Structure formats: structure tokens, C-alpha cells
Amino acid sequence: MTQLGISRYGAYVPRLRLDRAAIAAAHGWMAPGLRGQAKGSRAFTSWDEDAITMGVEAARDALSGTSLEEVKAVRLASTNLPYADLQNAAIVARAIGAPDGVGTSDAAGSQRAGTSALLQALKGTESALVIASDNPFGKPASGQEMSFGAGAAAFLLSQSDVVARLIGSASLAEVFVDHFRATDAQSDYGWEERWVRDEGYAKIVPRAVKAALAQAQLSISDIQHFVMPSYLKGAAEMVAKSLQFGGTVAGALDDGVGYAGAAHALLMLAATLEKAQPGERILLIGFGQGADVLIFQATDAIAANRPARGVAGAIADALPTDSYLRMLSFYGGLDAEWGMRSEKNAKTALTEQYRSAYQMEGFNAGKCGSCGAVQFPQMQYCVQCHAPSENFSNISLKDQEAEVLTSTADWLSYHPSPPLWVGFVKFDNGARVLMEMVDIGKDGIDTGDKVRMVFRIKEKDRQRGYNRYFWKSTPLSAA
Amino acid sequence: MATGIKDKVAILGMGCSKFGERWDAGSPELMKEAFDEALADAGIERSQIEAAWFGCWGDGVNVGNSAIPAAMALRLEGIPVTRVENMCATGTEALRGAAYAVASGAVDIALAIGSEKLKDTGFGGLPPPFKGTFNDMWMPMGSAPAGFAQLAPYYRAKYGTSKDELKRAISHVSWKSHQNGVHSPKAHFRKAVSMETIMNAPMISDPLGLFDCSGVSDGSACAIVTTPEIARAMGRKDLVTIKALQLSTSSGRETQTNDWDGSYVANTRNAAARAYKEAGITDPKAQVSLSEVHDCFSITELVTMEDLGFSDDGRAVFDILDGRYDRDGAIPCQIDGGLKCFGHPIGASGLRMAYEVYSQLLGRAGERQLSSPSIGLTHNLGGVPYQGIAAISILGLA
Numbered sequence: 001m002t003q004l005g006i007s008r009y010g011a012y013v014p015r016l017r018l019d020r021a022a023i024a025a026a027h028g029w030m031a032p033g034l035r036g037q038a039k040g041s042r043a044f045t046s047w048d049e050d051a052i053t054m055g056v057e058a059a060r061d062a063l064s065g066t067s068l069e070e071v072k073a074v075r076l077a078s079t080n081l082p083y084a085d086l087q088n089a090a091i092v093a094r095a096i097g098a099p100d101g102v103g104t105s106d107a108a109g110s111q112r113a114g115t116s117a118l119l120q121a122l123k124g125t126e127s128a129l130v131i132a133s134d135n136p137f138g139k140p141a142s143g144q145e146m147s148f149g150a151g152a153a154a155f156l157l158s159q160s161d162v163v164a165r166l167i168g169s170a171s172l173a174e175v176f177v178d179h180f181r182a183t184d185a186q187s188d189y190g191w192e193e194r195w196v197r198d199e200g201y202a203k204i205v206p207r208a209v210k211a212a213l214a215q216a217q218l219s220i221s222d223i224q225h226f227v228m229p230s231y232l233k234g235a236a237e238m239v240a241k242s243l244q245f246g247g248t249v250a251g252a253l254d255d256g257v258g259y260a261g262a263a264h265a266l267l268m269l270a271a272t273l274e275k276a277q278p279g280e281r282i283l284l285i286g287f288g289q290g291a292d293v294l295i296f297q298a299t300d301a302i303a304a305n306r307p308a309r310g311v312a313g314a315i316a317d318a319l320p321t322d323s324y325l326r327m328l329s330f331y332g333g334l335d336a337e338w339g340m341r342s343e344k345n346a347k348t349a350l351t352e353q354y355r356s357a358y359q360m361e362g363f364n365a366g367k368c369g370s371c372g373a374v375q376f377p378q379m380q381y382c383v384q385c386h387a388p389s390e391n392f393s394n395i396s397l398k399d400q401e402a403e404v405l406t407s408t409a410d411w412l413s414y415h416p417s418p419p420l421w422v423g424f425v426k427f428d429n430g431a432r433v434l435m436e437m438v439d440i441g442k443d444g445i446d447t448g449d450k451v452r453m454v455f456r457i458k459e460k461d462r463q464r465g466y467n468r469y470f471w472k473s474t475p476l477s478a479a
Numbered sequence: 480m481a482t483g484i485k486d487k488v489a490i491l492g493m494g495c496s497k498f499g500e501r502w503d504a505g506s507p508e509l510m511k512e513a514f515d516e517a518l519a520d521a522g523i524e525r526s527q528i529e530a531a532w533f534g535c536w537g538d539g540v541n542v543g544n545s546a547i548p549a550a551m552a553l554r555l556e557g558i559p560v561t562r563v564e565n566m567c568a569t570g571t572e573a574l575r576g577a578a579y580a581v582a583s584g585a586v587d588i589a590l591a592i593g594s595e596k597l598k599d600t601g602f603g604g605l606p607p608p609f610k611g612t613f614n615d616m617w618m619p620m621g622s623a624p625a626g627f628a629q630l631a632p633y634y635r636a637k638y639g640t641s642k643d644e645l646k647r648a649i650s651h652v653s654w655k656s657h658q659n660g661v662h663s664p665k666a667h668f669r670k671a672v673s674m675e676t677i678m679n680a681p682m683i684s685d686p687l688g689l690f691d692c693s694g695v696s697d698g699s700a701c702a703i704v705t706t707p708e709i710a711r712a713m714g715r716k717d718l719v720t721i722k723a724l725q726l727s728t729s730s731g732r733e734t735q736t737n738d739w740d741g742s743y744v745a746n747t748r749n750a751a752a753r754a755y756k757e758a759g760i761t762d763p764k765a766q767v768s769l770s771e772v773h774d775c776f777s778i779t780e781l782v783t784m785e786d787l788g789f790s791d792d793g794r795a796v797f798d799i800l801d802g803r804y805d806r807d808g809a810i811p812c813q814i815d816g817g818l819k820c821f822g823h824p825i826g827a828s829g830l831r832m833a834y835e836v837y838s839q840l841l842g843r844a845g846e847r848q849l850s851s852p853s854i855g856l857t858h859n860l861g862g863v864p865y866q867g868i869a870a871i872s873i874l875g876l877a
Contacts, residue, residue: 339602340600340601340602341602341604341606341607344607348615349612349615351612352612352613352615352616353616356613356616360616360617373736375731375735375736376617376735377613377616377617379731383730383731383732383735383736384732384736405741406629406632406633406741408621408625408628408629408684408685409625409684409685410621410622410624410625410684411683411684412604412622412624412625412683412684413607413620413621413622413625414607420619420621420625422619422621422625423629424734424741424865426737430736430737431735432734432735432736432737433734433735434618434619434734434865435619436619447632447636458616458617459615468615468616470616470617471617
């Protein structure tokens with residue numbers, strides 16, 4: 001049996017960005033030292049984004065229309081999964097339209113959850129989609145709040161059309177507690193950074209790198225790209241230097257993204273693959289309670305199979321914001337007065353959710369078998385000719401071309417990111433759907449503007465801690 | 480062959496509470512005000528009422544489910560009392576239930592009462608309604624102004640109306656209603672407002688400013704109906720009869736197909752066509768003396784003038800600015816001030832409109848009285864322009 005390799009990859013970075021200078025300015029009264037870190041911008045998740053929604057978008061970027069029929073597993077890695085007991089990967093798998101017989105699992109618990117999931121899947125034999133997605137929360141005025149970001153990367157592993165092949169790997173376990181976060185805690189408790197750098201990265205990573213190189217029968221000079229995620233500035237360069245590495249140390253994606261937790265290693269890998277040339281070797285490191293090291297070699301197919309958008313495209317597609325309090329509110333750190341309208345009961349009827357899943361999860365419109373009208377939602381009879389819906393076939397609207405028919409900015413309704421943009425979206429297959437519109441910039445959105453569909457949290461039930469997911473529309477590009 | 484409801488039902492009496500922020504009254508007190516007036520007007524005893532329909536919308540902040548609260552409040556003993564709810568068309572639905580009961584011969588005298596207590600929510604505006612478990616899965620829920628404001632861009636695009644022109648026309652709608660409301664003792668708002676104030680008011684949902692939106696009020700209105708024969712036997716000389724009662728409800732065509740262009744309200748057109756047919760009206764411009772329409776937002780009144788056939792398509796802006804619907808115009812609209820001045824206690828509004836038409840037809844409208852009207856039309860619009868309910872009643876002198 002042929003070994004699995006990466007055949008497609010993609011990424012997602014939230015469009016919302018905040019200049020670090022704005023964060024530092026907000027905390028200037030108590031932590032003036034943050035000014036030293038106030039360079040560039042970081043990404044942050046909107047109120048309706050989480051590890052699940054970013055994971056879906058990264059997977060869609062990787063797949064961009066490819067059939068999922070051969071995929072046997074969907075693995076989702078993150079340390080900020082919305083659910084402790086409700087499989088997050090299954091929600092992703094259903095949203096992207098993975099086949100019925102797909103295996104799913106979540107990987108969590110460590111900053112190297114992403115690399116571990118990728119390595120494990122590569123060692124298997126069945127085609128898999130590995131996604132790492134994370135939006136770590138740093139306490140207000142912490143260094144983490146400045147350096148953290150958000151994003152997701154996805155890798156399709158197949159036996160054919162491979163663009164990068166695993167040629168060596170090693171793992172080691174070491175209970176080196178640079179930081180920890182208890183199950184119910186919101187943020188990390190971290191130890192002194194100098195110790196983490198000198199005793200952690202500097203000593204543990206080289207052991208794993210040497211083991212992986214030995215397994216691949218390579219030396220460090222055979223490697224062209226050194227990919228090591230870390231929220232400690234300069235750590236990657238220091239370790240690379242100690243290993244006498246002479247190639248390219250991958251950039252930390254600190255401008256426009258920020259350290260994206262368990263997703264960061266895979267985001268950096270995707271960014272590196274976007275630039276890699278055939279034959280080049282990439283050394284990828286995951287650090288956390290030990291280390292994973294994966295050595296890839298790009299194939300001749302690498303240049304012909306770059307993602308449509310990828311990391312570079314996602315970083316460029318930015319929607320700059322200027323309010324620190326908005327970010328804090330989206331991360332649950334601001335108990336603002338939302339008014340009585342926000343008291344509405346947001347309970348989801350789980351029975352109804354399951355009954356309507358066939359159309360909601362994949363945004364499946366019904367195409368009438370009698371008159372051909374495409375309609376969403378699917379009701380009991382065709383809206384046009386009244387033929388019964390037993391004759392409908394499913395047509396997903398999630399990748400259909402669409403444009404705004406009408407839109408309005410509603411400041412009256414309760415919305416966690418006011419105003420609520422809502423209006424009709426017209427799909428090129430004739431469907432018309434009233435939809436929420438998200439990531440709208442200062443100039444608003446107009447009739448005729450092209451939109452694409454994104455998987456988001458439709459409503460948060462804050463009382464019970466349950467998110468209802470659905471599809472929303474968004475401008476093709478933020479600017 | 481159905482013959483419709485024309486002239487089969489007469490209004491024996493009507494009542495209407497004072498509308499407003501009624502901190503002093505709950506729904507039972509509001510109902511009593513309207514009911515006492517209607518009973519006295521009808522000249523009957525409570526015990527002569529054989530069936531009743533109670534219209535009320537918001538069970539979250541009102542009296543709770545069922546018709547029991549109305550039966551308890553009004554002490555309607557041992558008779559069938561039915562609660563109806565059909566969004567903003569609820570009041571007209573209550574009247575339809577009572578009228579059909581009389582027309583069918585099931586009862587001689589029936590009661591329709593609508594009531595809404597909106598000011599027990601603790602905040603301004605309408606409470607967000609429950610969409611249903613299925614709609615919760617996908618449907619975004621904007622506020623009412625956001626839903627109706629969307630008529631404006633479509634209308635402008637279709638008829639090449641400039642932003643300024645449309646804003647002036649909808650401002651005239653509000654200006655005219657506030658002029659009229661001064662003479663309505665039962666209205667919530669009774670102050671004339673200048674065009675300048677209206678046009679420069681804070682924006683709620685573009686192009687709708689503060690004065691383009693109806694107020695939120697408490698209120699109740701009530702009708703007692705019987706057959707024209709019984710009314711005459713009771714000594715009534717001037718008789719107001721029901722000429723038509725029609726509804727149209729969205730089936731999804733506006734929201735799920737590309738049939739609808741967004742510049743009009745399909746339900747109003749459907750309901751109007753059937754109401755005119757039922758009433759035998761062939762030329763609404765000439766035959767209708769006055770209308771009370773659902774001016775929840777002034778843009779709604781503008782397109783409603785076209786949907787009801789009072790203005791040709793694309794002409795409402797000009798007709799409005801020409802004063803065609805002012806108190807001295809050809810077809811006065813909202814002679815009592817409409818929703819703009821009464822606010823919109825949802826379950827009561829349809830019956831409050833009928834109360835004004837009834838008062839005008841009988842020459843009882845005091846300072847607001849128009850000269851010898853013969854046919855009046857009421858129009859309610861529930862939901863939003865693209866997914867809702869339109870209810871039309873036509874009342875006239877027998």
C-alpha cells in the first residue's frame with residue numbers, strides 16, 4: 001500500500017484584526033510595558049466564530065470543490081473546542097459534507113495537538129482530513145493577549161496527487177509545564193518565559209529534531225525550511241541556530257494572525273507549503289509536554305496545486321477594527337449592558353435540529369423534481385408548483401455563486417456585533433434566501449455585491465451553553 | 480356558489496379604549512373600557528352575546544394563552560369564546576370570526592374584542608416574537624423597521640425615485656397623520672409635528688426616521704355584530720354593514736422565489752382584489768371615501784396606496800405630496816391619526832381602525848368628521864412585507 005501524503009491544504013484566518021497598539025493603549029494605565037510588544041495586528045474571532053467554524057472554513061479552502069468521497073476520517077485538533085462532551089469534529093464533518101461512513105475524532109489537551117493529529121493520520125493508511133483550529137484567549141493586559149491570534153489549517157491526506165510526503169518523524173513526551181490551563185479555566189497560567197525558552201525549547205526540541213533526522217537518515221543541512229511555532233519571540237531562530245540550521249526559518253505569522261494555539265504549527269506548515277519548491281524538505285515542530293517533529297519533502301506536484309486562498313490569501317483578506325473592547329466582548333471578557341431584548345430565550349429544540357439536519361448542516365436547498373425550482377428552506381410542497389417535497393433533490397447552496405438582493409443594517413434588534421446586517425441573497429441557481437450578512441466593513445454592503453457562504457454560530461444559548469450553527473453570507477473580500 | 484359576506488352582518492355597537500402608555504391599566508382594564516362603550520352603543524345586555532372572539536398577539540407579556548382571560552375580564556358566562564392570533568392582522572381576525580358566526584346563522588349577536596398590553600415589557604419597541612423551532616434553525620430575525628425599510632430601495636429602483644423625493648413623500652405621510660391625530664381624543668400622540676422635524680429626526684432604519692415609525696401603545700377596541708334584520712328590529716336606522724372581510728397570507732413565494740420585486744406587498748394586493756370583489760367595488764379610487772391603513776412605517780403607507788389601487792403604480796409619491804390622502808384630499812387616509820398617533824397595540828389595531836370608519840360613517844367623529852362618507856376601508860399588515868398577512872375590511876352604510 002502506498003504511503004499517505006498531503007494532497008491538498010488550506011487555511012482560514014478570521015477577517016477581524018486589531019492593531020496591537022490599540023490593545024496596549026487600552027491597558028496603558030496599568031501595564032505600560034505592553035507598548036514594547038505593540039507591533040502589527042492580530043486576528044481575533046468574531047462573536048460567531050470558534051474552533052468549529054474556522055475549521056470548516058479551512059477545510060473548505062483545502063478542498064475547494066474536491067470530492068470528499070474517498071475521505072475516511074475527519075480529525076479536529078484544538079485546545080479551545082466549544083464542547084467538552086459533544087464531538088466537535090462531527091459537526092465539522094457534517095458541515096463540509098463528508099460521507100456517511102466517515103470516522104471522526106477530536107484531538108486536544110496540548111499545544112502539539114495539531115502536529116500529533118497530523119502525524120498519527122499520516123502513519124495510517126486511510127485518506128483523512130486533518131484540521132487544526134484554535135483561538136486561544138489571553139487575559140486582558142497579558143503578554144498572551146498581545147501575541148495570541150486565531151486561525152485554522154486543514155490538510156487532506158491521500159495516496160495520490162501528493163504535494164508533500166512525510167519522510168521522517170519523531171516524538172517525545174516530557175512533562176515540562178511551561179503553562180497549563182485547568183479544564184474549566186478560561187486562560188493559561190504560565191511560568192517565566194526565560195526558563196521556558198532555555199530549558200524547554202532549547203533542550204527538548206533539538207532532541208526530537210535529531211531523532212527525526214536520524215530516522216529519515218538526513219542531516220540538518222538537508223532541510224530547507226525550519227517551521228517551529230512559539231509565542232516566545234525569537235525562540236525558533238534560537239533553536240534553529242543551535243542546530244546549525246542554514247536554511248529558511250519560517251516566519252511566525254505574528255502580523256495579521258498571531259499565535260493561534262494548537263493550530264499554529266499547521267498554519268505555519270500551510271504557509272511554508274505555499275512557497276515551497278519541488279524537492280525541498282520541511283522540518284515541522286510541535287511543542288508541548290514534549291515535542292513532535294515531522295519532516296516533509298515537497299513533490300513535483302507542489303507548484304501546480306497551491307490553495308486558492310491559503311494562508312497568504314486569508315491574511316490579506318483583513319477587516320481592520322479599532323476597538324479593543326469589541327475584541328474583549330467577543331471573547332466573553334466584557335459583561336456589557338445589552339438591554340432587555342437580549343433576554344430572549346435562545347434554547348434550541350434538539351429534536352427539531354436533528355429532524356432538519358439534512359438541509360441545515362450542508363445548507364441544502366431542495367430542487368423540485370417537477371418544475372425544477374430551487375428553494376430553501378425545504379418545506380412540504382414546492383413553493384412554485386406545489387409538488388410534494390418527496391420529489392426534491394438536495395442542492396447545497398454553500399458553494400453557489402450569490403449576490404445581495406437587499407440589505408439593511410438593523411441597530412434595534414439584539415445582536416452581539418451590532419448592527420445586524422440582514423437581507424435577501426439571490427443564488428445563481430434561482431434560490432432566494434433571507435440571510436444574515438457578516439464581516440461587513442464601514443462602507444456596508446449593497447445590492448449586486450457578490451457574497452459567499454460561511455459556516456457560523458447562528459445563535460448562542462448563553463443560559464445553557466449551547467451554540468446553534470448555520471450558514472451566513474459574507475462579501476467575497478473584506479475590503 | 481359562495482356569495483361572500485356583503486351586507487350579511489351589521490355593526491350594532493363599537494367601543495375603543497384610550498390608547499397610550501397606560502401605566503394605570505392592564506389588558507383586562509383596557510378591555511373593560513372598550514366593552515362598556517360597545518355595550519352601551521349596542522343597547523344590549525351582556526347576556527345577549529352568544530359568542531365572542533378575542534384577539535391578542537403577545538402571550539409573553541400579555542394575559543397568557545386562550546380566550547379565558549377575556550371571558551374572565553368581561554364575565555362572558557358559558558358561551559364560546561375563542562382566542563385568535565394572526566400577528567398585526569389579529570384585530571381584524573377577531574372581527575372576521577364574529578362576523579362569520581353571525582353570517583352563518585349560528586348566532587344572532589357576537590362580540591369581537593382585541594386588546595394588547597405592550598408596555599409591560601420594561602423596554603421600548605416590540606418584544607421579539609418566537610419564530611418557531613424550525614425557523615430558529617436558519618431564519619435571521621431583524622426588527623420590524625429593518626424589515627419594512629427594505630421596501631424603499633426596491634421602490635426607488637423600480638420607479639427611478641430619488642432618495643430625497645421618497646424621503647419627502649414618507650415624511651408627508653407622517654406629517655399628515657400627526658395633523659389629524661390632534662383631533663383624536665383617544666390617540667396616544669396628539670401633537671402636530673412639522674415637516675422639518677420629521678425629515679431631520681434620528682434615523683431608525685434608513686430611510687425610516689423616528690417619526691416614520693409608529694409608536695408602541697396599550698389599547699383595546701371592540702365590536703358587537705348582528706344581522707341587519709335584527710339591528711333594524713332593534714330600531715336602528717343608520718346601519719353600518721360589513722361589505723367585505725378578506726385576508727391573504729404568505730406561502731413563501733416572496734421569500735423563496737424570484738417572483739416578487741420588493742416594491743410592493745403582494746398580500747395586500749391579493750386581499751384587496753378579493754375584498755373589492757366581495758364588496759362589489761370596481762373603482763376603488765372613486766368608490767372608497769376613506770381608509771385606515773397599516774402605517775406601521777410611513778413607507779408601508781406609501782406602497783399601500785398603490786397596493787389598494789388608490790394610486791397608480793409608481794404614482795404614490797406624487798399623490799401623497801399632492802395631498803390626495805390628506806384630510807381635505809380625495810381619499811383621506813388615517814383621519815384619526817393612524818398607527819402614528821394611536822400606536823400599535825397589535826391585537827386592537829384592526830378593530831380600532833374599524834371603530835374610526837364606523838364613527839365616520841355614522842357622523843360621530845366630532846372635529847375629525849368628514850363630509851358624508853359612504854364606504855371606508857381598513858387594512859392591517861402582519862409580519863414583514865415579504866412574509867406576512869394582510870387583512871382588509873370594507874364597511875359601508877347599508
